Amino acid sequence: MSEARTLVFEIFRYNPQDPDTAPHIQRFEMREEPHLTLYLALNYIRENLDPSLQFDFACRSAVCGSCAMIVNGRPVLACRTRTADLANTIRLQPLPVFELIGDLSVDTGRWFRGMAEKVEAWIHSNEPFDPSAPEERMEDELARTIYESERCIECGCCVAGCGVALTRDDFVGPAGLNRIARFMLDPRDQREDAEWFEVVSSDEGVFGCIGLMACQDVCPKELPLLEVHAYLRRKMLLSKAPDLLKNISARRKESAPKTPS
Amino acid sequence: MNVADTSASTRGSSRELWFEIVSGGSGLALALFMWGHMFLVGTILFGERGFDWLAGGLEKLYIAQPTIVIIFILFLVHAVFASRKIPLQLRERKAMMKLAGNLRAVAFASPNTAAPSVGTRPHLESWLWIWQVRTGMVMLILGTAHLVLITVDIFTPMFGEVAGIEASSSMARVREWLMLPYAVLLLCVEFHAGVGLYRLAVKWGFGAKLSRAALWRIEKLIFWTFLGLGIVILLVLAAWLPPPFAFMLE
Numbered sequence: 001m002s003e004a005r006t007l008v009f010e011i012f013r014y015n016p017q018d019p020d021t022a023p024h025i026q027r028f029e030m031r032e033e034p035h036l037t038l039y040l041a042l043n044y045i046r047e048n049l050d051p052s053l054q055f056d057f058a059c060r061s062a063v064c065g066s067c068a069m070i071v072n073g074r075p076v077l078a079c080r081t082r083t084a085d086l087a088n089t090i091r092l093q094p095l096p097v098f099e100l101i102g103d104l105s106v107d108t109g110r111w112f113r114g115m116a117e118k119v120e121a122w123i124h125s126n127e128p129f130d131p132s133a134p135e136e137r138m139e140d141e142l143a144r145t146i147y148e149s150e151r152c153i154e155c156g157c158c159v160a161g162c163g164v165a166l167t168r169d170d171f172v173g174p175a176g177l178n179r180i181a182r183f184m185l186d187p188r189d190q191r192e193d194a195e196w197f198e199v200v201s202s203d204e205g206v207f208g209c210i211g212l213m214a215c216q217d218v219c220p221k222e223l224p225l226l227e228v229h230a231y232l233r234r235k236m237l238l239s240k241a242p243d244l245l246k247n248i249s250a251r252r253k254e255s256a257p258k259t260p261s
Numbered sequence: 262m263n264v265a266d267t268s269a270s271t272r273g274s275s276r277e278l279w280f281e282i283v284s285g286g287s288g289l290a291l292a293l294f295m296w297g298h299m300f301l302v303g304t305i306l307f308g309e310r311g312f313d314w315l316a317g318g319l320e321k322l323y324i325a326q327p328t329i330v331i332i333f334i335l336f337l338v339h340a341v342f343a344s345r346k347i348p349l350q351l352r353e354r355k356a357m358m359k360l361a362g363n364l365r366a367v368a369f370a371s372p373n374t375a376a377p378s379v380g381t382r383p384h385l386e387s388w389l390w391i392w393q394v395r396t397g398m399v400m401l402i403l404g405t406a407h408l409v410l411i412t413v414d415i416f417t418p419m420f421g422e423v424a425g426i427e428a429s430s431s432m433a434r435v436r437e438w439l440m441l442p443y444a445v446l447l448l449c450v451e452f453h454a455g456v457g458l459y460r461l462a463v464k465w466g467f468g469a470k471l472s473r474a475a476l477w478r479i480e481k482l483i484f485w486t487f488l489g490l491g492i493v494i495l496l497v498l499a500a501w502l503p504p505p506f507a508f509m510l511e
Contacts, residue, residue: 072363
């Protein structure tokens with residue numbers, strides 16, 4: 001085993017609540033221990049070097065999604081990132097797009113809530129609810145596909161890695177499109193394609209996506225986001241194809257009398 | 262969104278679907294045309310006779326004339342619709358470039374472990390998009406110049422006793438001063454079209470049966486094949502290489 005390294009952490013510091021502070025990078029040094037993760041390192045820094053450092057953790061096992069941050073320019077979950085995989089100097093920044101609470105802590109909750117309200121991420125049904133009735137059955141395959149989308153932990157890595165989400169406030173983002181697909185797939189949700197169309201088939205929805213593909217590459221849960229987006233694109237095209245063809249033929253008919261026969 | 266309310270206006274969203282179809286469709290058509298274009302210009306490999314035979318034939322049969330008009334229109338339409346997605350503000354462009362650069366760079370230069378453990382595949386595609394925009398801008402200038410030149414070549418013979426596209430004048434141009442712009446144009450076209458087709462396939466899930474890695478390998482194969490072919494053709498046009506298959510028409 002080689003000698004323990006001295007790690008240099010360059011951490012973004014800024015407290016929006018404190019008008020006297022300006023955004024800056026603060027350096028911390030610590031000795032690397034075996035199996036050290038960023039979760040452990042940040043706790044060490046807070047306990048021993050600077051108690052004012054703000055960052056979020058809850059589960060420390062890649063389930064809660066609180067600890068996403070930009071590590072050397074890439075959005076990752078800090079709890080499952082080992083310092084052994086990193087060079088001696090480690091640069092930590094908060095996720096962009098989301099509102100900054102302070103230092104490395106951002107409010108992903110508000111963004112995800114806004115997105116969920118926008119896409120109305122709940123089962124829409126006019127069926128009366130009968131609590132005593134047995135649950136409706138669902139094909140295994142379909143249930144698995146839906147579950148695959150449900151594995152999203154809302155960490156915000158895909159949003160922070162998306163060039164479109166970075167530059168467009170109204171884009172529902174890769175996680176938003178994933179959520180939409182989840183409810184479109186669900187047979188209990190009675191929303192028709194035409195209703196979905198308005199929110200999905202726009203620059204705020206799937207056609208805002210320019211296919212940068214970073215979302216899937218940075219997703220810590222390895223969700224098949226690109227497949228989900230392709231599904232939405234095809235669904236939107238197919239749901240509208242008859243209308244589009246009808247419009248073209250209608251226009252042709254309109255212009256027909258004007259051409260001399 | 263109410264279940265009962267099915268009469269929601271879908272005009273705006275219909276429009277954006279249309280834009281997507283037009284921008285992707287025109288790109289696809291242009292990329293496919295450029296493959297055909299490579300084989301048309303490739304007749305120079307059979308010598309001047311081969312080139313003139315095909316060019317003259319396409320003009321006499323009035324195939325060249327509508328084709329160039331359609332391609333010119335597609336070219337401009339693609340430029341307008343594809344550029345919709347380029348961020349307007351410099352600040353936004355800088356943010357996007359910084360993100361793409363960061364994701365491309367090796368964030369996990371591990372001194373201790375061979376493979377990064379944290380699901381961090383190297384990510385190139387955002388950076389490639391930035392270069393698609395850049396090559397698109399170069400093509401907008403050089404491609405327009407080339408299209409104007411060829412349009413003039415194709416249409417002037419209809420109004421007088423002048424030759425249309427022919428090997429001798431094309432070769433003279435390349436030899437004298439078009440070598441460099443054509444080389445740049447070739448590189449831009451092959452890069453832009455190759456990456457564009459790959460992105461289109463992933464975006465619409467054409468390659469659902471193939472993995473993304475497989476699609477990327479196909480993209481690279483297409484890129485290098487057509488770039489290599491293009492370079493050989495350009496060198497023959499510049500008379501730096503003799504036409505390799507000219508003996509077949511002698």
